[in-house]
Amino acid sequence: xxxxxxxxxxxxxxxxxxxxxxxxxxxxxxxxxxxxxxxxxxxxxxxxxxxxxxxxxxxxxxxxxxxx
Numbered sequence: 001x002x003x004x005x006x007x008x009x010x011x012x013x014x015x016x017x018x019x020x021x022x023x024x025x026x027x028x029x030x031x032x033x034x035x036x037x038x039x040x041x042x043x044x045x046x047x048x049x050x051x052x053x054x055x056x057x058x059x060x061x062x063x064x065x066x067x068x
Contacts, residue, residue, distance in 0.1 A: 001067065010063035014056060021052050 025048045033041050 003066075006063050010059050014059055017059075018052060018056070025049075 025045075029041065029044055029048075033044055036044075
């Protein structure tokens with residue numbers, strides 16, 4: 001696959017995926033943590049705010065991989 005096509009596909013998947021992920025996490029946090037204290041909310045959003053980096057890094061690695 002040509003690098004330009006891989007980068008286009010990866011960029012679209014990354015943007016759509018991060019937006020979808022953020023909306024889902026916000027909904028879960030809003031409904032599940034409404035009665036929780038600020039420490040629990042901070043821990044929840046800090047953890048889930050950073051965990052998206054793992055699949056994003058794998059996607060970026062795929063986008064940058066050179067096929068021979």
